[in-house]
Amino acid sequence: MTSIPVTPSSAASSDPEGPYLQVEDLQVTFPTQDGPVTAVKGLSYSVAKGQTLGIVGESGSGKSVSSMAVMGLHDAKSARISGSIRVGGTEIVGLGESRMRSLRGNSMAMIFQDALAALHPFYKIGKQLEEAYLVHHSSASKRDARRKAIEMLDRVGIPQPDRRVDDFPHQFSGGMRQRAMIAMGLINDPSLLIADEPTTALDVTVQAQILDLLQDLQREFNSAVIIITHDLGVIAEMADDVLVMYAGRCVEYGTTKQILTAPEMPYTWGLLSSIPDVRASTDARLIPIPGNPPSLLRPPSGCSFHPRCVHSDKVAGDLCSTELPELLPASSGTAHLRRCHLADPVGVYQSEVLPEIAPELVEETR
Amino acid sequence: MFAYVVKRLISGVLVVTLVSMAIFLLFWYGPSSPAQPICDRETSNRCTQTKLAVYEKTLGYDNPVYEEYGKYVKGIFVGRTLTIASNDYECGAPCLGVSYRTKQPVKEELVSRMPATFSVAIGGAFLYLLFGVPIGVAAARRRGTVADKALVSSFLFISSIPYYLFALLTWLYLTITFPIPFFSDTGYFSIAQNGPLKWFGGLFLAWVALGIFGCTQYTRFTRGAMVEALSEDYIRTAKAKGLPTRTIVYKHGLRAALVPVVTIFGIDFGTLLAGTIFTERIFDIQGIGYWSLQAVQGRDLPVVQATALFSAVVLIIANLLVDVVYSVLDPRVRLS
Numbered sequence: 243m244t245s246i247p248v249t250p251s252s253a254a255s256s257d258p259e260g261p262y263l264q265v266e267d268l269q270v271t272f273p274t275q276d277g278p279v280t281a282v283k284g285l286s287y288s289v290a291k292g293q294t295l296g297i298v299g300e301s302g303s304g305k306s307v308s309s310m311a312v313m314g315l316h317d318a319k320s321a322r323i324s325g326s327i328r329v330g331g332t333e334i335v336g337l338g339e340s341r342m343r344s345l346r347g348n349s350m351a352m353i354f355q356d357a358l359a360a361l362h363p364f365y366k367i368g369k370q371l372e373e374a375y376l377v378h379h380s381s382a383s384k385r386d387a388r389r390k391a392i393e394m395l396d397r398v399g400i401p402q403p404d405r406r407v408d409d410f411p412h413q414f415s416g417g418m419r420q421r422a423m424i425a426m427g428l429i430n431d432p433s434l435l436i437a438d439e440p441t442t443a444l445d446v447t448v449q450a451q452i453l454d455l456l457q458d459l460q461r462e463f464n465s466a467v468i469i470i471t472h473d474l475g476v477i478a479e480m481a482d483d484v485l486v487m488y489a490g491r492c493v494e495y496g497t498t499k500q501i502l503t504a505p506e507m508p509y510t511w512g513l514l515s516s517i518p519d520v521r522a523s524t525d526a527r528l529i530p531i532p533g534n535p536p537s538l539l540r541p542p543s544g545c546s547f548h549p550r551c552v553h554s555d556k557v558a559g560d561l562c563s564t565e566l567p568e569l570l571p572a573s574s575g576t577a578h579l580r581r582c583h584l585a586d587p588v589g590v591y592q593s594e595v596l597p598e599i600a601p602e603l604v605e606e607t608r
Numbered sequence: 609m610f611a612y613v614v615k616r617l618i619s620g621v622l623v624v625t626l627v628s629m630a631i632f633l634l635f636w637y638g639p640s641s642p643a644q645p646i647c648d649r650e651t652s653n654r655c656t657q658t659k660l661a662v663y664e665k666t667l668g669y670d671n672p673v674y675e676e677y678g679k680y681v682k683g684i685f686v687g688r689t690l691t692i693a694s695n696d697y698e699c700g701a702p703c704l705g706v707s708y709r710t711k712q713p714v715k716e717e718l719v720s721r722m723p724a725t726f727s728v729a730i731g732g733a734f735l736y737l738l739f740g741v742p743i744g745v746a747a748a749r750r751r752g753t754v755a756d757k758a759l760v761s762s763f764l765f766i767s768s769i770p771y772y773l774f775a776l777l778t779w780l781y782l783t784i785t786f787p788i789p790f791f792s793d794t795g796y797f798s799i800a801q802n803g804p805l806k807w808f809g810g811l812f813l814a815w816v817a818l819g820i821f822g823c824t825q826y827t828r829f830t831r832g833a834m835v836e837a838l839s840e841d842y843i844r845t846a847k848a849k850g851l852p853t854r855t856i857v858y859k860h861g862l863r864a865a866l867v868p869v870v871t872i873f874g875i876d877f878g879t880l881l882a883g884t885i886f887t888e889r890i891f892d893i894q895g896i897g898y899w900s901l902q903a904v905q906g907r908d909l910p911v912v913q914a915t916a917l918f919s920a921v922v923l924i925i926a927n928l929l930v931d932v933v934y935s936v937l938d939p940r941v942r943l944s
Contacts, residue, residue, distance in 0.1 A: 315847055339853075347850035354848075359841035363940055364863055374849040410939045426849070 250483050250497045250577035261288035262466040263312065263350075263434050268325035270304070270311050278322075279538045281307040283490045284569075285325075289466040289483075291433060296481030296498065297470045298513065300535045304490040305470045309436045312468075313352050314342045330433060348378040350434035351427035356443045357419035361411040367422050368407035371395070375429050394425035398455060417448035421455065428459060435460070436468045441476060453479055474517055478502060486510050489536050489546035492569060496578035506572045506580040506587035508553045511595045529598060545583065553590055557583040613932065620924040627920040631913050632680060636673050643667050645907035646692060646708045666691045680705075704917070705910030709903075714914040718896065724796035725895035727807070728814050728887055729880035733873070735819025736826050741869065743823070744830025745862060751835055760831065763824035771821055772886040778817040779890050788813075794891040814891040818884070822876075829872055833865035840864065867937050871930055878926025882919035 270282040282304040289295045297305045310316055311323050314334060327334040329350055334342065354360035362370060371391035376382060382390075388407070395403035398421040411419055420440060427435060437456060441449040453476065460467050469480050477484055477498060484501040486494040486509065494507040505511055512531035533550040536542050548554050548562040561583050572578040573588055584590060635642045643663035647655035650663075663669075667690075668676045679688065683703035690697045690706050697706045697713070704714040743759070750756045766774070783792035790809045797806040837843065838861045846860045883897030892898075896915060903911035935941045 313848055315844060343850045343852065345850070346848055352848045354841060354845060356841060360845045362842040362846070362860055362864070364938060373851070377849060377851050377855075412940050426845075 261290040264288045264328040266326040270307050271322045281490050287485050291466050292464045293482045294467040294480050296477040296484045299487035302535050303487040348430045351432040353427045353437040353440050355439040357423040371426050374426050378430050394429050398425040434466045438470045493581045500574050500578045504574045507582045508551045509547050515599045616928045631916050632677050704914040708908045714910050721896050724893050731815040732818025733877050736822030740823040740826025741830045744827040747831045748834030763827050766824040775817040775886050775890045796893045814887050829869050833868045837861045837864040874926050874930030878923045882922045
């Protein structure tokens with residue numbers, strides 16, 4: 243392992259400035275009445291400009307907590323953050339509130355899941371966009387801000403933006419609200435955009451439009467994008483790199499191709515197995531991951547996934563339940579990291595997992 | 609909006625009509641003759657059956673009830689001449705009857721007592737909003753801390769005391785035990801006759817009692833609404849935009865939290881304007897509340913009738929105003 247994490251996919255295409263966002267050994271702990279809850283542990287990743295990182299995992303795996311830490315959205319009184327987060331070369335952990343405020347919404351922005359709840363119900367869409375612009379452009383006039391708001395609404399594909407700018411959020415449809423949310427996120431031309439399940443609350447046709455829009459905008463603004471999702475379809479569509487999280491830790495990290503075609507961690511296999519296939523016969527079984535995500539208050543010993551892992555019997559002794567596996571390079575490439583004790587994950591995947599989830603691929607590989 | 613207000617006004621008039629009927633019928637079919645109180649009063653409690661019959665006849669209680677109600681309603685619009693025993697009393701529109709006690713038209717006394725009640729209500733409400741809302745916001749921002757818990761529990765303690773006891777204790781301590789020179793002579797002194805200083809001094813303790821008691825309630829309302837608002841997703845969005853904390857708390861949080869507070873305040877304030885019986889009685893303020901209490905004690909039926917009708921009208925108007933203001937505050941509410 244190198245000391246500075248590099249993005250798996252940009253290992254080849256080297257950016258002279260290095261990745262725009264670098265997260266190293268991030269740990270987020272919330273003190274609760276029942277004791278401290280560590281929602282994110284030892285997380286490292288990086289995203290370069292123009293690149294998209296997908297973060298996947300179940301609810302409560304620390305996806306949102308880690309990206310809220312990047313945005314500095316955790317209440318300083320209720321969250322303890324350690325490690326390092328560098329955005330465009332600026333260390334964010336421990337940064338003062340006023341410095342942090344000048345970065346938030348300016349060089350990094352976040353798009354939230356439920357746009358109806360995330361937009362203020364009492365203010366017009368335009369006013370909310372203008373506010374986001376004015377707070378980082380103190381010299382701009384209200385007319386400039388309004389022009390900018392209309393321009394952004396137009397850019398994200400809202401019809402008649404000069405009229406819709408005076409609508410309230412509840413007068414927009416779900417897809418339009420998410421577009422407006424994106425327009426608000428991009429109004430200050432951020433270099434880092436974090437999209438927290440941007441399509442979860444939308445219906446399928448609108449989902450595709452929103453993903454297309456995000457891709458277009460990323461090409462146009464050349465920003466670094468983090469997309470948080472539990473939908474591997476979104477990952478396949480959008481991401482260059484994928485980070486799989488489980489119980490607050492990174493369990494597998496690699497390029498999208500590596501993760502989707504040659505995963506080496508039983509949890510990732512579980513995620514892939516639990517996707518329904520539209521073309522599969524109706525008799526085909528959907529294989530869910532057994533059990534529930536662990537309590538972060540009392541995480542399992544050893545590998546956090548071992549109580550739910552069906553392959554732990556292939557590891558000698560009780561290694562899985564006693565020792566936390568390290569995040570080590572996988573066999574498919576150096577930039578592909580996995581956290582698993584299995585000696586031959588590729589073999590297990592080929593012989594046991596693949597035939598279950600995609601029998602047609604087994605034929606091809608043989 | 610205009611159509612909505614008109615519709616609400618019409619339904620309001622309907623409610624007032626029903627209330628007036630209910631009040632009228634209650635007295636008409638009460639356990640004793642409605643003429644009994646005036647008969648007792650005029651004859652110094654030596655009201656005989658024959659004397660009572662004279663009063664009943666002159667007051668029209670031997671007529672059918674709908675006929676008399678008709679006269680009553682007509683009196684409200686054009687005025688009427690009331691006859692009690694052998695005396696005639698002129699009662700101009702809007703005639704709400706003639707007080708059995710003073711023999712003056714009820715309306716005139718109602719109007720003359722309004723400034724006292726309104727002074728108490730406006731001053732008290734001003735004080736409890738002035739302190740209750742900001743303290744509630746401050747507590748919500750520090751929720752869970754020792755200061756917040758201490759404040760909430762002590763305010764809950766005060767609001768748990770019955771208001772009449774609280775007001776009485778305030779009066780006892782601040783006028784008898786530790787009299788404050790300028791403020792302990794409580795009562796209503798009109799500005800026109802006594803100057804603003806005397807007016808202020810007389811009402812001050814009543815305002816303090818109303819203000820402190822209301823403040824404890826409004827602090828809790830505001831705190832609750834604010835805690836809820838601050839946990840909304842749009843607050844996180846506001847923070848993610850990089851807005852300063854003040855803007856997040858006041859422009860985004862308080863703006864949303866005010867809606868339920870304004871709703872409660874509208875109804876509360878209406879109740880205050882209809883007469884604050886305890887406050888006025890304890891601090892000796894000759895307002896509508898005190899008057900209605902005296903009327904009940906003295907069986908002054910026309911006054912009881914008038915004050916009940918007045919409260920109904922004030923509350924209906926307050927409700928309508930709350931709904932209109934609500935639609936201004938929350939654009940999602942469509943008045944139709």
